[in-house]
Amino acid sequence: MIFLLRHGETELNVQGRLQGLSQANLTEAGRSFAQDTARVISREVGEGDCVVFTSPLTRALETTEIISAELSGLKKTVVDDRISEIDFGRWDGLTYDEIDAGWPGARDAGMPGEWYFKAPGGEAFDACRVRLARFLEDVTNDLREHKIIVSHGLAGRVLRGIHADLPKPDTMSLPVPSKAFFILHIDGGIKEVVVE
Numbered sequence: 001m002i003f004l005l006r007h008g009e010t011e012l013n014v015q016g017r018l019q020g021l022s023q024a025n026l027t028e029a030g031r032s033f034a035q036d037t038a039r040v041i042s043r044e045v046g047e048g049d050c051v052v053f054t055s056p057l058t059r060a061l062e063t064t065e066i067i068s069a070e071l072s073g074l075k076k077t078v079v080d081d082r083i084s085e086i087d088f089g090r091w092d093g094l095t096y097d098e099i100d101a102g103w104p105g106a107r108d109a110g111m112p113g114e115w116y117f118k119a120p121g122g123e124a125f126d127a128c129r130v131r132l133a134r135f136l137e138d139v140t141n142d143l144r145e146h147k148i149i150v151s152h153g154l155a156g157r158v159l160r161g162i163h164a165d166l167p168k169p170d171t172m173s174l175p176v177p178s179k180a181f182f183i184l185h186i187d188g189g190i191k192e193v194v195v196e
Helices: 028-045 058-069 096-102 114-118 125-140 153-163 168-172
Strands: 002-006 050-054 074-079 146-151 180-184 190-194
Touching (some): 002 028, 002 153, 028 058, 028 146, 028 180, 050 058, 058 074, 058 146, 114 125, 125 146, 146 153, 153 180
Parallel strands (some): 002 146, 050 074
Antiparallel strands (some): 180 190
């Protein structure tokens, strides 16, 4: 099985700031979510062999540490830059209000969610999709072990779109729940698992 999850809540999430490549620590709620998620995934994989792939950003590494502590069959943890969050360029660390004040109308242009990829000095959708597709191809080449991917909100949305072979508008319409993770099935199906 392949499990795809977003890191737990951070202080920047609480402040309503775009995190992008910024470093941010988990809040107590973020650590609690990671622990609850770890217990659910641990039950799913049982004694099976697992490999955890994580973004190198602090919030993902903290989440990975909590998840990994619960896995009895953990073989290794792999830090992979390709599953980092998108680069928001000059918008990194800003709130929506700050973006609207500095770049009026920028968030209103294009299809829903497209504005994230229009940040000055930031990453374009196609570049993001290519790096994430290469990662997913590498991960799905060998499914003898359970794969756990600890990534981010937008990167996870694009990963799910790639997995399900969705066009860009459908990909950008996918929800990014804060209290759930996803199981990616071999046939392209995706199951959302709500963490209580």
